[in-house]
Amino acid sequence: ETGVTQTPRHLVMGMTNKKSLKCEQHLGHNAMYWYKQSAKKPLELMFVYNFKEQTENNSVPSRFSPECPNSSHLFLHLHTLQPEDSALYLCASSQDTGLNQRKLFFGSGTQLSVL
Amino acid sequence: GQQLNQSPQSMFIQEGEDVSMNCTSSSIFNTWLWYKQDPGEGPVLLIALYKAGELTSNGRLTAQFGITRKDSFLNISASIPSDVGIYFCAGPNSGGSNYKLTFGKGTLLTVNP
Numbered sequence: 001e002t003g004v005t006q007t008p009r010h011l012v013m014g015m016t017n018k019k020s021l022k023c024e025q026h027l028g029h030n031a032m033y034w035y036k037q038s039a040k041k042p043l044e045l046m047f048v049y050n051f052k053e054q055t056e057n058n059s060v061p062s063r064f065s066p067e068c069p070n071s072s073h074l075f076l077h078l079h080t081l082q083p084e085d086s087a088l089y090l091c092a093s094s095q096d097t098g099l100n101q102r103k104l105f106f107g108s109g110t111q112l113s114v115l
Numbered sequence: 116g117q118q119l120n121q122s123p124q125s126m127f128i129q130e131g132e133d134v135s136m137n138c139t140s141s142s143i144f145n146t147w148l149w150y151k152q153d154p155g156e157g158p159v160l161l162i163a164l165y166k167a168g169e170l171t172s173n174g175r176l177t178a179q180f181g182i183t184r185k186d187s188f189l190n191i192s193a194s195i196p197s198d199v200g201i202y203f204c205a206g207p208n209s210g211g212s213n214y215k216l217t218f219g220k221g222t223l224l225t226v227n228p
Contacts, residue, residue: 004157042119043158043203043218056215090157104216106157 003027006091006107013081014115021076021110023091031097032074033104034066037088049074050097081114088112117142117208121219129227134191136222138204147180147187148205148216158203162189194226 004025013019025032034046048056049068063085065077074091091107120139128134138147146165150158162173164180164187171178177190191198201221208215 006157040220042220043216045215048215092157103160103163104158106159108156 004093004105004107006110010111012113018079021089023074023107025072025093029093029095030071031094033092034076035090037090083114086112086114117217119204119217119219121204121222125223127225128194132194134194137188138219139186143184144206146207149178149189150203152201196226196228199226
């Protein structure tokens, strides 16, 4: 496999459920990101990890909890979500968070629906 | 924060036509990026621009870094059905050594065969 792989591709969950999104990159990159994509809105940066350390939390509600066990894997743990959290969640990676962040490689995303 | 304004929001064209779209900002950018998102996929980087006035091509795509450094343009020549998708412009905000990308809302392109 190459590139950035996200699972699952689709997820439907109730507001009381707990679920996790998974992202894996096979590019040897050191930085990984979670973005939220809602209809008719710009991509919203949620979290940034560089060398497994969280360097950015863009005022994301605590019902979203990221985890980065190593530079190749990134998780987004979800609990007690709201219907307005329904969106496409994109994982991305780059060589690092400096100027190389200009070249992001995205996964295909997880389309999340919260009922 | 910085905002990028893309226009048009959407375009419906016939196969074979040329397409132009642009992206403007109220602040100066030192880099302009153009991404394309196919339906059901994540965005993919098409073209990166690093100098004011720079004109760069990638196949039928040509992008320009505006002289004022506050705008960029993307042109697609002789469109084909697989050009369908959302085209995003993006640029980095700089805060010390940590860069964040700001994205526009995108231009949705539909190509009628």
